Amino acid sequence: MSELTPAQEKAAGRPPLGLYVHVPFCASTCDFCAFYQVSPTAKAVAGFLDGVAAEAGLPAWTRPVTTVFWGGGTPGLLAPRDLRKLGEIVRERLGGAPVEWTVELAPSSVTGARLAVLRELGVTRGSIGVQSLQPALLAALGRRHTRPQALNAYERARAAGFPSVNLDLIFAVPGQDEAAWQADLREAVALGPDHISTYCLTFEEDTALWVKLARGQVKRDVEAEARFYELTSAELAAAGYAQYEISNFARPGHACQHNVNTWRMHEWIGLGPGAASQHDGWRGANIADLEKWRAQADNGARMTEQRVRLTPALLAEDALIFGLRMNEGVNLPALRARWPDAPWTIAEALVERLVAGGLADFAGGTLRLTSRGRLLADAVGAEILEKLSEPAPA
Ligand SMILES: C[S@@+](CC[C@H](N)C(=O)[O-])C[C@H]1O[C@@H](n2cnc3c(N)ncnc32)[C@H](O)[C@@H]1O
């Protein structure tokens, strides 16, 4: 392990290293959600904590961790003593205070005692899954919390003194019109969070909402999604939140560094069932099953699913796809210097097509999506994937 702190590593120009911990517990399953999670029984939580301790001993911790992200599931649902245990397991591996440490919280389980432990551990960022502040929409999403609980969770997070607080909101919910979305955005802004994530509702396979969609009980409206998206950018920009990624807006200095570093294709170590990692030449995920994951970790195995060796072509392709989702865009000479062996001739032809089609601007070596390109970011990503995955001409 290096002698430098994460901040010194950053100053020395060493690439950042993230640590993601998947905490797979929720009080109930929301109608839209496909993240791996189970009920937080005492036995399951104890097994999880033992499994994380075992798994944390497996990867090579070659440099200090720059950013930590506890996601889920609902990490903030753990009892204060379990938050402390998890924090202690994690802190042993950090090599100094990270520059950012995020924990996801659900409004129905935010308490002063839990937040106090998180602050003591050094958590810097609370991310609250508000989704909506309108009772009818919370019901349409199958959320457990109420509007007063969401408002109360925000006030408690502020009172606990997190340097950064994020609110997650969802749009294009069945039954939501533009006025309702505007009301949610304006109420969220009035609270004064440092960061707002706005996600377009995705109908994930095998969720309750997906079943309703399949039965024709609810409908997806792609044109309305685009209108909601445009309204989001306009409302949040006017309120001083700069868009830095398709779904993410922040006040100056509050962009989520952990996510930005993953989108820039740096390395991160993932711990917990279902957690993905990109580290030490490999990308892969842990098995999304608490007991199987635990047994594997005890036997010294991790990242057993979708395991692929990292190649310059794969990293350059993903740096383009995810980098273009960020407003800063991608600097092509810098990417080329990082991965000189990627198929750059094909990439350059693609860049020309994106610019000619009005989907991107290219200036000073940096390629950025236009507002039209951002609306079509998923299609742009699919095209990059298709073209760069083609075998290069002999
Ligand atoms: C893993 S959840 C963690 C937050 C916490 N469990 C909660 O829900 O309050 C992270 C966020 O992903 C978003 N999300 C999850 N599934 C989604 C879906 N199908 N469509 C849109 N956003 C989704 C929600 O905004 C949620 O807050």
Ligand code: SF4
């Ligand atoms: S949205 Fe959050 S609280 Fe709801 S099931 Fe998914 S992870 Fe759990």
